[in-house]
Amino acid sequence: MAEGGHYDIVILGGGSGGYACALRAAEFGKRVALIEKDKVGGTCLHRGCIPTKALLHAAEVADSSRESAKFGVRTAFEGIEMPAVLSYQQGVVERLWKGLQSTLASRKIDMIYGDGRLTSPTSVAVNGAVYTGDHVVLATGSEPRSLPGLTLDGVRVISSDDALRLDRVPSSVIILGGGVIGVEFASVWRSFGADVTIVEMAPQLLPLEDEASAKVLQRVFRRRGIGFELGAPFQSVNYTDSGVQVTLGTGKQLEAEVLLVAVGRGPVSAGLGYEENGVTITRGFVDVDPLCRTKVPTISAVGDLINIPEIAHPQLAHVGFAEGILVAERLGGLDVRPIDYDGVPRITYSDPEVASVGISSAQAAERGINVVEVNYPLGGNGKSVILGTQGQAKVIAEAPSVPGGQPGRVLGVHLVGSRVGELIAEAQLIVNWDAEPDDVAALIHPHPTQSEIIGEANLALAGKPLHFHA
Numbered sequence: 185m186a187e188g189g190h191y192d193i194v195i196l197g198g199g200s201g202g203y204a205c206a207l208r209a210a211e212f213g214k215r216v217a218l219i220e221k222d223k224v225g226g227t228c229l230h231r232g233c234i235p236t237k238a239l240l241h242a243a244e245v246a247d248s249s250r251e252s253a254k255f256g257v258r259t260a261f262e263g264i265e266m267p268a269v270l271s272y273q274q275g276v277v278e279r280l281w282k283g284l285q286s287t288l289a290s291r292k293i294d295m296i297y298g299d300g301r302l303t304s305p306t307s308v309a310v311n312g313a314v315y316t317g318d319h320v321v322l323a324t325g326s327e328p329r330s331l332p333g334l335t336l337d338g339v340r341v342i343s344s345d346d347a348l349r350l351d352r353v354p355s356s357v358i359i360l361g362g363g364v365i366g367v368e369f370a371s372v373w374r375s376f377g378a379d380v381t382i383v384e385m386a387p388q389l390l391p392l393e394d395e396a397s398a399k400v401l402q403r404v405f406r407r408r409g410i411g412f413e414l415g416a417p418f419q420s421v422n423y424t425d426s427g428v429q430v431t432l433g434t435g436k437q438l439e440a441e442v443l444l445v446a447v448g449r450g451p452v453s454a455g456l457g458y459e460e461n462g463v464t465i466t467r468g469f470v471d472v473d474p475l476c477r478t479k480v481p482t483i484s485a486v487g488d489l490i491n492i493p494e495i496a497h498p499q500l501a502h503v504g505f506a507e508g509i510l511v512a513e514r515l516g517g518l519d520v521r522p523i524d525y526d527g528v529p530r531i532t533y534s535d536p537e538v539a540s541v542g543i544s545s546a547q548a549a550e551r552g553i554n555v556v557e558v559n560y561p562l563g564g565n566g567k568s569v570i571l572g573t574q575g576q577a578k579v580i581a582e583a584p585s586v587p588g589g590q591p592g593r594v595l596g597v598h599l600v601g602s603r604v605g606e607l608i609a610e611a612q613l614i615v616n617w618d619a620e621p622d623d624v625a626a627l628i629h630p631h632p633t634q635s636e637i638i639g640e641a642n643l644a645l646a647g648k649p650l651h652f653h654a
């Protein structure tokens with residue numbers, strides 16, 4: 185371990201944003217110190233993306249074995265052995281963690297383990313040693329937050345961190361918050377056999393997704409036996425003999441063994457010396473401009489920690505990667521451009537998956553953009569019928585500029601159904617490269633794949649529908 189010293193860049197926080205910045209900066213020949221108080225890889229690798237997706241895969245296996253008779257395959261579903269699920273999940277995490285550590289080592293990045301604190305615009309103190317840098321990057325990320333008066337006890341009232349460690353399947357769960365994290369845990373626990381109810385204050389699950397996608401998700405969740413209370417603010421929670429009783433603002437009371445609080449994530453910035461050294465903060469988030477620069481010329485910030493005025497900043501691992509890379513390239517002397525946050529793909533990995541890129545119909549209306557749109561149902565797609573999944577592909581494009589003309593750029597793609605997350609990569613190229621439906625219609629999609637739904641929706645928008653009836 186290094187013992188203090190001077191670097192080109194000192195990065196505080198070794199999660200997605202911090203380590204991506206370190207890796208890219210090293211490619212420019214920069215000397216980099218990466219300071220981490222826990223495990224490199226951060227939330228995504230240890231408490232977020234990877235462990236939840238391992239659980240979701242185990243859930244899919246459970247559903248497949250339970251439903252195998254539908255496909256003429258005889259199996260017996262005997263139950264979920266949670267310690268074994270956790271050991272599979274941990275195996276995946278450990279393997280990726282090892283890989284990440286060796287990648288960082290191969291790029292000659294100095295890892296410094298310990299609790300860091302910004303002590304000047306160019307220095308971070310860790311374990312009594314001081315690491316100075318020509319530039320400092322703040323990447324301390326986020327942590328689960330709760331609501332006023334709602335205390336997480338880690339046993340009956342739990343966060344997503346606690347949920348990932350739970351070594352049993354609770355018989356019943358109330359999930360406070362119908363955003364991505366709440367919806368993913370609902371999907372997992374239902375597949376594992378729990379009774380699940382989601383409580384969401386907004387009028388739809390996944391409030392940031394297009395209303396049409398949320399409607400399909402809600403329909404499928406209802407069919408799966410996942411309950412939800414929408415437009416229902418949380419009021420209070422009491423302990424009962426067997427768990428918790430939650431009272432909603434509507435007066436309704438719900439009981440369950442466990443309450444998962446998934447109401448969002450707050451920044452990790454308190455007590456770290458940020459404001460004392462001139463960095464401005466909004467509700468705990470570090471204010472940056474679209475190039476991730478704070479008010480202090482020697483300090484940048486990336487990832488879940490940041491606030492960019494006028495931008496709804498998504499807390500996603502790939503956004504952290506992109507911002508870390510952007511900062512490294514800026515410091516490496518490249519001419520960088522701000523990230524287009526509308527163009528960032530978003531996926532909820534529940535069953536069914538919900539994936540999107542670009543703007544929703546509601547956002548188009550708010551921005552006064554005239555659009556045309558198509559909803560292509562998965563029922564018309566051979567591979568989706570083979571898989572037995574339901575859902576749709578909604579594509580939104582600029583309305584034709586002349587009557588009877590072709591639509592303009594594709595502005596949004598919104599998908600729901602099993603495995604559609606993998607399709608959003610094509611949708612992201614379409615949206616970010618300003619393709620028009622007619623351009624996409626000219627591309628041949630392989631048959632039978634689910635990717636055909638992207639082709640079909642664009643064919644329909646371009647006025648040449650194939651397997652589609654309006």
Ligand SMILES: Cc1cc2nc3c(=O)[nH]c(=O)nc-3n(C[C@H](O)[C@H](O)[C@H](O)COP(=O)(O)OP(=O)(O)OC[C@H]3O[C@@H](n4cnc5c(N)ncnc54)[C@H](O)[C@@H]3O)c2cc1C
Pocket residue numbers: 196197198199200201202219220221222223224225226227228229231232233234236298299300301323324325326327344365452456486487488489499500501502503504
């Ligand atoms: C349950 C769950 C599921 C998720 N699923 C997905 C998903 O599927 N896809 C997706 O894109 N995103 C997902 N996310 C979000 C994703 O994990 C975050 O957006 C991403 O991890 C943010 O990266 P970051 O580098 O900003 O912060 P973090 O990953 O939180 O990293 C910050 C790091 O800084 C360290 N640190 C903090 N303070 C200090 C200090 N004082 N000194 C030293 N080190 C410090 C922390 O230990 C941590 O390692 C999920 C999150 C959760 C909670």
